Amino acid sequence: MSVNIDEAPIFAPSLPVPNVQEMVKINPSQVPKRYVRNQEEMEKVHYTPHLSSEIPVIDLTLLSNGNMEELRKLEIACREWGFFQIVNHGVDKEILQNMKDAADEFFKLPIEEKEKYAMLSNDVHGYGHAYVVSEEQTLDWTDTLFLLIYPTRFRKLQFWPKTPHGFKEIVDTYSSEVKRVGDELLSSLSVIMGLEKHVLAGLHKEVLQGLRVNYYPPCDTPEQVLGLSPHSDSSTITLLMQDDDVPGLEIRHKGNWVPVTPISDALVVNVGDVIEIWSNGRYKSVEHRAMTNKNKRRTSHATFVFPRDDVEVEPFDHMIDAQNPKMYQKVLYGDYLRQSMKRKMEGKTHTDVAKIKA
Template sequence: MSSNETFSEIEEAPTYEPSIPVPNVQELVRKDPLQVPQRYVRDMEDRPNDTDMSHLSSLIPIIDMSLLLMGNEDELNKLDLACQEWGFFQLVNHGVPNEVLQKMKDSAAEFFDLPLEEKNKYAMPSNDVQGYGHAYVVSEEQILDWSDALILVVHPSHYRKLDFWPKSPKGLKEIIEEYSNAIQKVGIELLQLLSHIMGMEKEALLKLHKQLVQAYRVNYYPPCSKPDQVIGVSPHSDSGTIAILMQEDYISGLQIQHKGEWVPVDPIPNALVVNVGDVIEMWSNGKYKSIIHRAVTNTEKARISYASFLYPHDEAEIEPLDRMLSPQSPQRMYKRVKFGEYLRNSLKMKMEGKAHTKMARIDTIA
């Protein structure tokens, strides 16, 4: 099934909330590697601390996709527990060829190596977040993230705004398409598996999307002379259904919040990192957790990450599923929201933990 067949291709591509233009961080570092402007310096309580939680990294679940697809009960139980207890897992044997992963990394690295004037040909417009630049910048006083990004909507294909798809380096457009198609296949399979472990028929979650939308964000984190004072991407949870991330093989930077600690998600070569988004948390009435995560920087090397976000059509209505109410959780934690309104509400705010989820939560305090 392709849930993208639900809506007519005549439908106009949506726009998303604009972001205030801010300096290019890669260029700042190129001009003066030691400079860290005040706009990037975090308050003391928000800075990455020296507490080393890397010993917890090995506890983050590793899920074998080939076993899931064979219906292996132990692996399905692992997926269920990973979504409940961590909201994150590393996915191996996912079926995306290693050469596709590597071509994506090589082409993206070439793009970020281009001169600024070449990358700025694809700069974000004033009314949207597609293109090259920075998202979630909503005020001039906001402390900025130490990163630049290329953001594109890739599926459904009639949502694409091809003016923002880089024409150089040669072949980048084609590998973005090939990589995104492969990731979409993984995403659809995961949604079918999540439907199964939630006790529903295979296509249930896909149907609830009305149409499966997929965005792609390539993040570039330059090295920083004072990595203990900046954040690569601010702590946040993802607004959509699930996110699927490819990391650099040997450079750590992603951290997740687990039991009050920041735990690094150490890269496993050729694995994909998957995390639960707010939509799954809402559908599951809080059983599965959309976890706050962030990216940190280092002094030595630039790092690139490749995030694919799957989310519903703007008109899809999101609320706890009746079957997810239970004697342990009889009350609905979330009210019904239209996804398009929820997404744009989150884009109007700076990234700040789960503050954006307040519009959907039911206040249970008397």
């Protein structure tokens, strides 16, 4: 693909589908057939909530100060879990709450108002649904607002809500703070990967950052639907703010589903596909999904940190040896990202394009 690094990227088309929030308003007890999952997908036999307390919790202040114990914890978190929660990250509680309140206010708006920011047919900026690639696809029980935040020259402000008042400033403040946290994490990830602190940030050429706010309406039969299908993220890392009081995020760990119990004011971080490729599979981008709730809506705020389209991604030489032969070929990130976005979310199948065939 030809890459123009001065133009805002177009990511991928997504087919228009009904607004879930409106469907629930009109008929709360009905779940249309297109949303119903087969029993195998919803099977809870491998549900292991007792492992939730084992998901690592990392203190960002200690980590950023080079604390060896915290760096060790980060290494184990990335190697064994692919997920961790961070505390003491320095983002003010008020900033977190303002972002939550602003998103809630947006999703409370009448549908006519929200649709002023509707995604176009060829891209995912704005309000709507991503990853809908066929008419037969089983749909997720969620509505989404996606905004590209950084670099600021790539912002498509026509998709940024003007209501509630101050929305843009609130998103700016929140995203600026999350960017700082992301930068600190990239430095620490560089260190545990045996690199100089600045290397991972430098390899991006320019860090891109997107915000996806997912709104999961209540569902009368939550055992029939998924808020978000199982998938791994095609980012470098993802930083997520979830509601303190409504669980829903689950991660795949050793074949089982483990709920990520919210910790007040913590951010959830997960390894993306880019780190998996750079580390030659030492650190895995882990499958995760979102469940729905019978009585409560849930909102999550996912910030994706990823490279520019023209960045080539492949395993570092020092991650390859006789015991760990090279698992991934060199990929142009823009190609990799679009190939993943043009498919429905289906576990880690999209990573096959980067894998060296046996």
